[in-house]
Amino acid sequence: MTADYRYSRLGYVALNVTDLERTLAFYTDLVGLDATEIADGQAALRCGPDHHNVLLNRAPEPGLKRIGFELESEDDLERAFRHLERCGYTPAWLDAEECAALHQGPGLRFRHPGTGLPLEYFAGMERMAEPFGARLAKIARLGHVVVSTPDLPAMRDSLMRDLGFVLSDEVDGMIAFLRCFPNPFHHSLGIARADEDRLHHVNFMVTDIDDVGRALNRLKKNKVEIVYGPGRHPPSGSIFLYFLDPDGMTVEFSFGMEEFAETGARAPRLMPPVPESLDFWGGLPSLDFARVGRYESAG
Known part of the structure; x- marks a missing residue:
């Protein structure tokens, strides 16, 4: 069944890490990302104008928490939800409180049924006033x-x-x-x-x-x-x-x-x-x- 919605881009990746402070230092001091927010066991980092492109989450085991793709519009998000249901997936809308905490527009999450890959679609993300610093790498x-x-x-x-x-x-x-x-x-x-x-x-x-x-x-x-x-x-x-x-x-x-x-x-x-x-x-x-x-x- 052909998807009737359009992607904008790969928005962010959320990673589980065992030592948040050590991993945050690695991504800021060696990779060159900018930290935008650190709270409640999570750090948001960016490599561009968005609020985040990487989320680091403190967890007992390292791994992939989810991959977030931005769609072109909220209409695309609505179409994606209906399409996923027709394909036998089980999408779930994010509540408004979580979207606000993520500095994102509306979104939905689902898993790829064959592999368990955790995915998110969202429409819109807050842009930061200050440009990305590019301190270590462009x-x-x-x-x-x-x-x-x-x-x-x-x-x-x-x-x-x-x-x-x-x-x-x-x-x-x-x-x-x-x-x-x-x-x-x-x-x-x-x-x-x-x-x-x-x-x-x-x-x-x-x-x-x-x-x-x-x-x-x-x-x-x-x-x-x-x-x-x-x-x-x-x-x-x-x-x-x-x-x-x-x-x-x-x-x-x-x-x-x-x-x-x-x-x-x-x-x-x-x-x-x-x-x-x-x-x-x-x-x-x-x-x-x-x-x-x-x-x-x-x-």
Whole structure:
């Protein structure tokens, strides 16, 4: 059933962390995000004009709490709710008090039925008066979130069929790259094959290739584990660097990404399942790459 609503962008990712203070320092002092609000076991951080692009939540186990996608309008949100119900999902509206606490417009939450992936749709977010500081890196945006699953084809097909995602490229049997139509970026959501459903990585896009190099040296100096890269992804054309946060969840800095027009976009490519399909330079990730980040359980 074709989705009859339109995405604006990937809005934010909410992560569960075991040591809020330590992880907050990591994302502000090493990644370069700005903190906007810290209260009640939660920290809101941003890499642009929005109130938040990352929410850190104190929890016993690290992992993914939810991924929030902004839709183009409240009408799109209403259509999304009805569409999800028709597809057999169980969306639930957020109450006004929670929306206000999040500095967001109306929203709804649901889980992908096959994997339990926690998702949110919302319409509108408060903009901050002060511009993003870009103290350490010229971060342009929260670029994408990639998740892992044992059944990549089933998850890919359901996200395209039920939730309106469009396939940009796929490395056969390894990873699929999806864009939230009509957002132009090569992927806002990725699906990688793994032994369980969990977070794979969170990406931040930078506007200067030197920010990738500076991050590499800054992270090494502070003894942060680099787990993949630097390298260059053939599917998107991005220069990449992957590293671990204090809980072992994987974070990526990247520079550059292919963009698609709303109409007349090229067909998706199927690439062979070899390391060179993931890195032009032939690099391989370490064993700690994309290993931590179970989904928060329902209820």
